Amino acid sequence: MGIYILKRLVSAVPVLLGITIIVFLIMAMIPGDPATAILGSYATPENVEKLNRDLGLDKPLVQRYFIWLGNMLSGDFGRSFSLNRPVLDEVLERFNATLVLAGVSFVLCSILGILAGVVSASRQYGVADKAITFTVLIGISVPSFFLGMMMILLFAVNLRWLPVSGMYAIYGGGDLPDLLHHLMMPALALSAVATGVIARLARSAMLEVLRQDYIRTARAKGVPERRVIMGHALRAAMVSIIPILGIQAGFVLSGAVYIEIVFQWPGVGRMLVDAILKRDILLVQGGVVFVAACYVIFNIMVDVAQSILDPRIKT
Secondary structure (H helix, E strand, C coil): CHHHHHHHHHHHHHHHHHHHHHHHHHHCCCCCHHHHHHHHHHHCHHHHHHHHHCCCCCCCCHHHHHHHHHHCCCCCCCCCCCCCCEHHEEEEEEEEHHHHHHHHHHHHHHHHHHHHHHHHCCCCCCCCHHHHHHHHHHHHHHCCHCCCCCCCCHHHHHCCCCCCCCCCCCCCCHHHHHHHHHHHHHHHHHHHHHHHHHHHHHHHHHHHCCCCCCHHHHHHCCCCCCHHHHHHHHHHHHHHHHHHHHHHHHHHHHHHHHHHHHHCCHHHHHHHHHHHHHHHHHHHHHHHHHHHHHHHHHHHHHHHHHHCHHHHHHH
């Protein structure tokens, strides 16, 4: 197991290196002069030249990349000019909010998706199967940001059950019930599409397992149906379901950008949008690389969990 984990960690290095190259090149190819956009009405030729020199934008592209990469490997992600604070500090502070939103959404979509897939497969072609399939189809078809806006219109504006935006109440609050009150709508909106995808694939995996000979043997021996489904079939199907969870974790993490804008959630996604509008290059690059690294690490954890369930994967 240790060798397998080491191999997966080594294989992640070129992936992360490729991400840094892509992010750096995309930011470098944005039209316009970043220094001019940053200075605005103060963009005199002298000020533009001085800012380009301070930001290192006067150096060749390759040299700028390796300077940025070397600083980042040493733990220095640079300094945000728009916020006047270290990039890593800002990203870590915002990532806490994103982690809460994405983590709760991922738990919701995993539990609801797997349960829906199991119920649908165990009652194939029944009323429950058709109802779940119809609901899943709607969930996959509706974009998360549109669903979020419709939820705001219904539950916040019309019914006034839930707050419109934010992570905590402006006055008072700040405790766990207040957080859950604000988290309910964005978490449900963010998890809707992922729940539908997991449910469909969990249903397919369960149906494939339920057709196996050992399942028929267990039923013939009089094993209770609930134990057959949950103890035998689901355990075997999880080998196929776990990789889907890893993919949906990335979808939830990236989809948090839209949801954070819709609900004004103070996370990394909203930070990145603001940084792009302000042409804060180092903040955008540091935020994207940090989130991508978290996604790669999570996928390694998923692969390790899958290898524990199915030791054949390691060979």
